Amino acid sequence: MEKRVFTCFRLLSVLLLNSASAQNTNLFFPEGGTLNLSLPVSEALTSVLWKHNGNLVVELVNSDLEYYGRFENRTTLNQNTGRLEIKNITEADSGSYSVEINNKVQSQGYDVTVLKKVPKPEVVVRPLTCAPALERCSLSCEGDTRGDGTVTYSWKEGDGEWKQEERNITIKNSEEIKRVKTFSCRMNNPVSKAESEPHQNPFFQDETNGSSGVIWGILCVVFIGIIIVCLFLYFKKRESIRNICSQRRDGNNTRIINETQPLHANSTALESQPPNSNSTAPESQPPNSNSTAPESQPPNSNSTAPESQPPNSNSTAPESQPPDSNSTAPESQPLNPEESEEHL
Incomplete structure (x- = not known):
């Protein structure tokens, strides 16, 4: 009891004598963190007393250590250095902290402010x-x-x-x-x-978007141009292939016509040409001196007359033509006197 009374009297006297000369340092600590206060000490510690706003926090006398009030169970005092540590601090722990070492009030004090951390803005x-x-x-x-x-x-x-x-x-x-x-x-x-x-930024204008839009526009125009050129070349090639095929068909038709024209001309000539003295009659021609006469004709010395026509001296007229002086009469006509004599 006497010790406590003595301690209170000493603290009161220290406050009265040294309040004017004390110089405090401002310190800030986050709420929920740990408060650390220390002083440079060059001598051995026999007594340490920490106070908060004039109230006892912790006291060390020789080897006796005592914590006070709400600081108990969360406060630690280093007996070698006098360092004070308070855990899980709150806004109530803000205030002035002073210390007395070896019964001497230190001029160095602390004004502690416990703050909340700022939120994410x-x-x-x-x-x-x-x-x-x-x-x-x-x-x-x-x-x-x-x-x-x-x-x-x-x-x-x-x-x-x-x-x-x-x-x-x-x-x-x-x-x-x-x-x-x-x-x-x-x-x-x-x-x-x-x-x-x-x-x-509500006023932001992306220059790259503008340039990219121009680039995309140019690419679209180029792409459309390429499509148009490809279509043009396709239809042009298709037209040229069509012309080539048409020319080939026309050439084939012309060749067929050219091949069939001589045959037609020959057949027309055979039908319409009158026989001459050097021409040879078709199947209906009578035999000459070296030919064999047909079955219905009486044979001569060297040849046989065709089946249906009497021979003349050089050629036989076609079926549709009347005989002349050099031609042979048709099957129904009698032999002339010269041929009869020759035959006889």
Whole structure:
């Protein structure tokens, strides 16, 4: 009991005497993390006392170690270095921390702030109907930052560098902005940072899409031209093949006509030509002096007359022609006197 009273009196006196001269360092820790406080010590430790906002946290006297209040079971004191460690800290652990080593109040203190980690932000376009027809739009880096302390914002255009800006920025529908594909934002506080997903620029115009559209148009025109040329060549070749086939058919017909014309001419000549003195009669011709007469004719000394026609001296007339002085009469005509004598 006396020890506790003495300790309280000593702490009160230290607070009163050294409050004006104490210099604190600002430190930030994430909520749920671990708080670590230490001091450079060059002498052996016999006593250590840590306080939070004037309340006892832990006390070491010789080898006796005692933890106080809500810091018990989650606080550790290194007896060799005086280092203080508090786990699973919350916002309630924020405040001023002071230390006394070997019954001497240290001028070095700490102002601790426990902060929440920033959430992953989202880029929101306003108005929501922002389109290339508008002159300007605004972008906002949205996220719940309550309990995050001092939050700063940064913006990035496409794959460019991060630039610290306000939470809300304005973009204009200019040629420079039209070349930016996406916008990203980032939130920062002393214990964390988080980036948004890239958001499509409402004013973005893809130059490659325009050029690719022109290229596709040219390719389509070329393709259609090739099809037209191929069709033209196909029909032209087809027409030439048709002409060649027609010429071949005409040539074959001409050759057949040429081959049949002499036969027709010969047959016509045989039917219509009158016999001359040197011509030989067809089947109906009577035999000459060297020929044999047909069965119905009386034979002469050297030849036999044809079956149906009497012979003359040189030739026999056709069936349809009347006999002349040199021709032989048909089958029904009698022999002339000269032939009778010759026969006799």
